[in-house]
Amino acid sequence: MKPDKSRSGCPDPSTNALQWGIKVKSSNFLVIESDASRAQAIVSALSFLGYRPVLADRVDADETGEQWRGAFVGTVEDEAQLEQFLASLGRNARNLPMLVAADSPVATSLIADDARSQLIELIDLPLRYERLAEAMRSLQTRVEPIAASRRFVGQSGPMQRVNALIRQVAPFDSSVLVLGESGSGKELVARTIHDCSPRRDKPFVAINCGAIPAELLESELFGHEKGAFTGAISTRKGRFEMAEGGTLFLDEIGDMSLPMQVKLLRVLQERVFERVGGNRAQRCDVRIIAATHRNLEEFIERGSFREDLFYRLSVFPLEMPSLRQRLEDLPALIGEFNQRLVQRGLSRVRFAPSAMNALRQHGWPGNVRELSNLVERMAILMPHGEVRGMDLPEKYRGALPIEEVTGAALIAMMEEQPMIADSFAYGEGDPSVLPLEGLDLKDHLAGIEIGLIRQALNSANGVVAHAAKLLRVQRTTLVEKLRKYGLSETVQAG
Structure with missing residues (x-):
């Protein structure tokens, strides 16, 4: 005798309206899967866990304002099709946690994307309940800390000035050049400007210009046509196309090669580009925010950065203060990092006065990122005790009191x-x-x-x-x- 699934609470796949796109009220989990049998299994499994899944090609326009809790990415043609499906969610597509099938054609590129890698959990198919539940718990623990990390902490004078400048420039499309040392929060500035701008419902796309080889950066920015070079087995969108209507964040712009600077300058001036291997000019509507820890004016004098590109990018320069310039924010920053640690299952870190004094004496070359790493390290080393000055790693101790x-x-x-x-x-x-x-x-x-x-x-x-x-x-x-x-x-x- 078959169990009565209507009584047990387990949805019957054969009668589940969600899986075939019959109008669903308040869907909260997007399923991107072109294989019908796999889509049926995924929708049923997510429903059993309490989610309200809907197939990507069945999303109603009035659902784009819903609070989406995640997306499953399986069989999809390419990144362009994936971005098209995600775009239907409007601003909800940004920072969306994703459950990605290990055999998905876009799995590798998603993991390599710095802007998304932290919100991705790979999972093997066929689905197993225990693994699916574990994957969903893992995703959930990452959502809150990352959302919390995208806000400024601290009420020091330098940070108040930064916040005021962000409010002033956000409503306009002017290019912004964010300057500051590594780890001071330049990408956070860019994301905050985007979130406060009229483009907030469109994509925010980030690329680290220093992390991609010069010969590949052009393809990453502008995309390429099939067969444009060895390994180009399909047409691929570039970051400019992905960011259409939104914001493109060019991190470490100072590390871009001179030939690439020339091509970027043309796009900024004319607002058109061509894919690598293509001959069709495409118009683009993106706001550019660039960032660097380099002194670009010195680079210009040495001939390693174009002066005309510098002035094109730095319409509105904004400099992030280093942590040593805002030491009064240390307690607030530590409190913020503690909240994130607790959400990840770690213990809060308690710093004794001697430890706080030692931290105020440190030079903080790695800035806020260095402080975040230290707090996490101490949470692991001393989960239930108070951190004294002598408990800090040696380089942070400074001049300790005799006791x-x-x-x-x-x-x-x-x-x-x-x-x-x-x-x-x-x-x-x-x-x-x-x-x-x-x-x-x-x-x-x-x-x-x-x-x-x-x-x-x-x-x-x-x-x-x-x-x-x-x-x-x-x-x-x-x-x-x-x-x-x-x-x-x-x-x-x-």
């Missing part, structure tokens, strides 16, 4: 000053008398404490419990001090 210097470091310091070490640690001289030249009180007291601990351990033959009685402290207190001063290797259990 947080490790025992080995303190002993080394005392060895460099043998007179102080001898008089304080072993009772030679009067430790209560202030020397004429003065002294460092913390060093002085630490030296006395080390000397008394050593004497107690000697008298107790290295037995911690007996030494603790001589010093009138709890055994756990003495154990902590032994760790603090690096003396634990010289004692016995007890």
Whole structure:
């Protein structure tokens, strides 16, 4: 006897209206799959998990405003067809998490796309319930942190100025050149300008000009025709076509070769381009936002960057401050990163005052990206404790207060000053008398404490419990001090 699926809550594929495009109210998961049998299995599986899937070619115009939770990408002709399906969702197509079949023709290109790779989960077919559920959970944990990352954090003066400039330039189509050090948030500026502009319902397409070989960059930007070069087995859209009506973000523009700069300048001037291997001019309507950590004016003097392209791009220059210029935002940034870590299943990081002071002294060559990486690293290393200055990686410690210097470091310091070490640690001289030249009180007291601990351990033959009685402290207190001063290797259990 077959189970009654209407009672069990498991949809019957044979009667599921979703899969064949009968009008569906409030769909929230797009299925891009041209193979009918695979499409049926995918729609049924997603429905069973509680989603409301709809085939891409059956999306109604009144559904484009829905809150889409994801898309399945399977058998599709090429990227152009994929972009066409996604474009039907309007602004919802941006930042859409995707479940991509491992054998999909566009799987490799999607993973290689920096703007989308973080929101993609590969999955093998045929579908298995456990793997599908796991993949959906994995996608869900990535959506919130990435959405949260696309907003500025901090109320420092430099950041207030950046926000004001973004509000001023966003409504217009003027080209923007974002300057700033690596890791300072230049792409976030570009995305924010796009999100605040009249083009926000159109695509935001990013490309890193420094990460693509010069001989391939032209194809990436303008696309190519089938057979244009070895390996061009099909016609492919370029980033200009993908960004039509929206914004094209050219990251690391300073790393673009001179020949490519000439071709880009022509497109910016005439707003037309040709695919590689083609002879048909295509018009384009895109807003250009470029970014670089290079000093382009110096590059112009050296002849490695075109002056006319520079002025074409920098209609509205906007410089991002480095993290060391906005140190007052450190607590807010750490709080933001903590929220993202919690959403990913990690613990919050608590920094002691000594650690915060050390972080304020650091130069932050990697800026906000470096801080984000450090917070995540400490969340892994110390998931349930407070991070003190001495717990930070060595390059972040700076000048630590004496109470947080490790025992080995303190002993080394005392060895460099043998007179102080001898008089304080072993009772030679009067430790209560202030020397004429003065002294460092913390060093002085630490030296006395080390000397008394050593004497107690000697008298107790290295037995911690007996030494603790001589010093009138709890055994756990003495154990902590032994760790603090690096003396634990010289004692016995007890």
